[in-house]
Amino acid sequence: MIPSSFEYRRASSLAEAITMLGEGGDDAKLLAGGHSLLPLMKLRLASPTVLVDIGRLRELSYVRDGGDHLAVGALTRHADVHNSDVVGREVPLLAHVAGQIGDPQVRHRGTIGGSIAHGDPASDLPAVCLALRATLLLAGPSGERQVPAIEFFTGFLETALARDEVLTEIRFPKLGGARWSFQKFNVRAQDWAIVGVAAVRNGSAGVALVNMADRPVLATGVEAALAAGASPEEAAAHASDGLEPPSDVRASGEYRRHLATVLVRRALEEAGA
Amino acid sequence: MRVSLTVNGKLRESEVEPRLLLVHFLRDVLGLTGTNIGCDTSSCGACTVLIGGDSVKSCTMLAVQADGTEITTIEGLAGEALHPVQEAFRQNHGLQCGYCTPGMVMAAASLLAEQPHPSEEEVRAGLEGNLCRCTGYHNIVKSVLAAADMAPVPAPAVAS
Numbered sequence: 001m002i003p004s005s006f007e008y009r010r011a012s013s014l015a016e017a018i019t020m021l022g023e024g025g026d027d028a029k030l031l032a033g034g035h036s037l038l039p040l041m042k043l044r045l046a047s048p049t050v051l052v053d054i055g056r057l058r059e060l061s062y063v064r065d066g067g068d069h070l071a072v073g074a075l076t077r078h079a080d081v082h083n084s085d086v087v088g089r090e091v092p093l094l095a096h097v098a099g100q101i102g103d104p105q106v107r108h109r110g111t112i113g114g115s116i117a118h119g120d121p122a123s124d125l126p127a128v129c130l131a132l133r134a135t136l137l138l139a140g141p142s143g144e145r146q147v148p149a150i151e152f153f154t155g156f157l158e159t160a161l162a163r164d165e166v167l168t169e170i171r172f173p174k175l176g177g178a179r180w181s182f183q184k185f186n187v188r189a190q191d192w193a194i195v196g197v198a199a200v201r202n203g204s205a206g207v208a209l210v211n212m213a214d215r216p217v218l219a220t221g222v223e224a225a226l227a228a229g230a231s232p233e234e235a236a237a238h239a240s241d242g243l244e245p246p247s248d249v250r251a252s253g254e255y256r257r258h259l260a261t262v263l264v265r266r267a268l269e270e271a272g273a
Numbered sequence: 274m275r276v277s278l279t280v281n282g283k284l285r286e287s288e289v290e291p292r293l294l295l296v297h298f299l300r301d302v303l304g305l306t307g308t309n310i311g312c313d314t315s316s317c318g319a320c321t322v323l324i325g326g327d328s329v330k331s332c333t334m335l336a337v338q339a340d341g342t343e344i345t346t347i348e349g350l351a352g353e354a355l356h357p358v359q360e361a362f363r364q365n366h367g368l369q370c371g372y373c374t375p376g377m378v379m380a381a382a383s384l385l386a387e388q389p390h391p392s393e394e395e396v397r398a399g400l401e402g403n404l405c406r407c408t409g410y411h412n413i414v415k416s417v418l419a420a421a422d423m424a425p426v427p428a429p430a431v432a433s
Contacts, residue, residue, distance in 0.1 A: 001313050008274060008291030008337055031338070038333050039315050042294075051291070055338055079327075103402025104384065105318060108327040109334065189401045190316065 003041035010053045014166060017054045018141055022164040024050035030166060031055060032075055035102070035110035036118035060113070060168060063087055069135075069171045070094075074113020079104070081112055091172045093132065093180040093200060097124050100182070103190040116152075117167045119159040119215065121246075122192040124184065126153060126216030130208035131180075131198040134172045140165040153215040178202035181270035183263040184210070187250075194251045195259040197239075199267040207267070212245045212260055222264055232268035239264040276340040280305070281349025289336045296320045298336035299346060307347040307375050311404070318403030321376035321383075322346050328383035330402070347375035350382060358382050358420040367416030369407035377403050381417045390421050 009024075011017035021028050029048035031037060032055055040046040054060070060075035063084050070090050072081060081087055081098035088095040101107055101115070101124055115125045116136070129136070129149035136147045141164055152160045161167060180200040184193040196210030197219075205226040207219040221241025225234060245256035277286045280303060287302050299305045299322065308331060311319030315333040322331045323345040350356045358381045361367065368374045377400065384391065384399035391399060396417045397410075405413060 002294070002297075003292045005290070005292055008335075010337075031335075034335070034338065035315065035333060038335070042313070042332075053338065103318070104380065104399055105321055105328045105330045105402045106315070106333075108324075108329055108383075 001042040003038070004044060004047040006048055007050045008053065009050060011057065014054075014057060014060065014139060014168065017052055017057070017166055018139060018164060020050075020052040021166070022141060024052060026163065028052060028163075030114075030117070032114035033077065033109040033111045034114075035106050036114055036120065036123075054166070061111075065090070066171060069173050072112055072170050072172065074117075074167045074169060075111050076113075078102075078107035078110050078112065078115070082107065090174040091132070092175060093182060093198065094128055094172055097128050097182050097198065100124055100184055106190075112170060113167045116170060117159060117161060119153050119155075119157050121153075121156065121213055121215050121217075122211045123216070124182075124193065124196055124198075124210060127196060127198040127208040127210045128182075129170065129172075130216055130218050131200050131206035132172050132175075133206060134170050136167055137169040137171070138162075138165045139168045144168070150218060153217075156214040158215070173202075175200065175202065179270070179272045181267040183267045183270075185259055185263060191250075195245075195256050195263055197260070197263045197267040199264070199271045201268075201271045205268075205271075207264060209239070209243075209260060209264075212240060212256060213243050214246070217243060219260075219264060222268075226268070232265050235268060236261050236265035274337055276336055278339050278341060279343045281344070281346060291335065291337050293336045294332055295322070295334040295336050295339050295344075296331035298339075299331060299344075302336075305346050305348050309372055309375055311372065311376070316404065317373070317376070318380055318400075319373050319376040321379040321403065323379055323383055326383065326386055328380045328402075345379075347378060350378065356382060357423045358385065358417065361416040361420035361423055362413075365412050365416040365419050367409075367413045369405070369409040373403060373405045373407075377405070377413055381420065384417070385421055391417075393418060 028050035031051045031053045060073040062073040064071040078098045134149040183197040193210045200206045207222045221238030239260035240257040245253040247253045309319040311317035320331045
C-alpha cells in the first residue's frame with residue numbers, strides 16, 4: 001500500500017516547523033515517528049498534501065524534572081519514556097503505559113507527542129494524561145500556550161491544536177507515591193485496548209477510559225462517586241455514565257459498558273481506592 | 274528528494290519520491306529482498322530491520338525519514354560467521370515456512386541487544402510485534418533463548 005503523493009518538508013527548528021505548517025495550508029500535517037499517521041496514509045484514510053517532518057528536532061526529545069511535575073518533550077519515543085529512570089520513579093503510571101503501546105518496533109519509533117496529538121480514543125497515553133490531569137504545551141505563530149489535558153481532546157481524532165500549532169511538551173504531575181493502575185483488555189497481542197482504564201489515587205481520584213467514546217474521556221461518574229465515598233464496586237457501576245461507547249468489529253457498545261465496569265473496579269482495587 | 278543512508282555498512286544514495294516506503298527502497302531500489310512484506314499494516318513484523326540497532330517496521334517508515342541513518346537488514350546481520358540469533362534459529366529449527374524468519378531474527382537481535390538474558394516470558398513479549406502464520410512460536414522462542422545462552426550478542430552490526 002502506497003500513500004498518495006505529498007510534498008515533503010523537513011524542519012530544522014520548531015520555529016521553522018510552525019512556519020512550514022502555516023505555509024502548508026489546511027492539508028499540511030506534522031510527521032514525527034509516523035506510527036499513527038503513516039498507517040492512515042497507506043490506507044488513504046489520510047492524504048495530506050504537505051508533510052512537515054519534525055522527527056529530527058532532537059531538542060524536543062527529553063525528560064526534565066520540573067519540581068512538582070515531569071516535563072516530557074513531545075518527540076520522546078515511547079521506548080525512551082518506558083526506560084527512563086526518572087519517569088519510572090516519579091510517574092510510574094506513564095512509564096508502565098509507554099511500555100504497553102503497540103510492540104517493541106512501534107515503541108522504537110512512535111513518539112509521546114505524536115500519539116497524544118493524534119487524539120485517538122483507542123490510544124493508551126491520552127487516558128494517562130486525563131487521569132493525571134497533565135498539561136500540554138502548544139507552540140504556534142503567536143507564541144506558546146498551555147492547555148489542560150481535560151480540554152485537549154475535542155472529538156474523534158480532533159484536538160485543541162490549531163492547524164499551525166505544534167504540541168511541544170507534556171507536563172505530568174509527579175505521583176509522589178500515589179497508587180495507580182492501568183487495565184488494558186485486548187484479545188490479541190499488540191492490539192489496541194477494547195477498553196482500557198488509567199486510574200490514580202492521589203487524595204482525589206483520577207480515572208480515565210480508553211475506547212469508551214469518540215474521544216479519550218474521563219470517567220466523571222466514577223470520580224464523583226469516589227469523591228462521595230463510594231467503594232470501588234459502587235464507583236465502578238458508574239463507569240459508562242454519560243458515555244456512548246462505540247460498536248465495532250471487536251466489541252459491541254454493550255460489551256464495552258460491561259467491560260468498563262469490570263476494569264474500573266479492578267483498577268480501583270489495585271490503586272487502593 | 275536525494276537520500277543518503279548506510280545499509281549493511283555501505284553508503285547508498287538515491288533520488289526517491291517522498292512517499293516511497295523504506296521497505297520498498299530496500300527491496301526495489303537496493304535489491305535487498307531478504308526483508309519481506311507481510312501484512313503491510315504495521316502488524317506482522319516481517320519487514321523488521323534495525324535502524325541504529327533498534328528494530329523498526331520498514332513498512333511504516335518513509336525512505337526520506339531514514340535519510341542519514343544506519344540500517345541493518347537480514348543480509349547484513351552475519352559477519353564472518355552467522356549472527357548468534359541466526360545460528361540458534363538454524364540449530365533449533367526456529368522456522369516453518371520461513372516467511373516471518375527475517376523479521377523474527379532482526380527483532381530478536383534487537384531484543385537481545387537491549388536485554389541480553391531475557392526470560393521465556395520476556396522473549397514472548399519482546400516478539401509481540403512479529404507474527405508467524407504457521408504458529409511456529411515454540412521453536413522461535415527456543416531459538417532466541419538459545420542465542421542468549423550462546424555467546425555475548427554483539428551490538429547489531431551497523432557501519433563497519
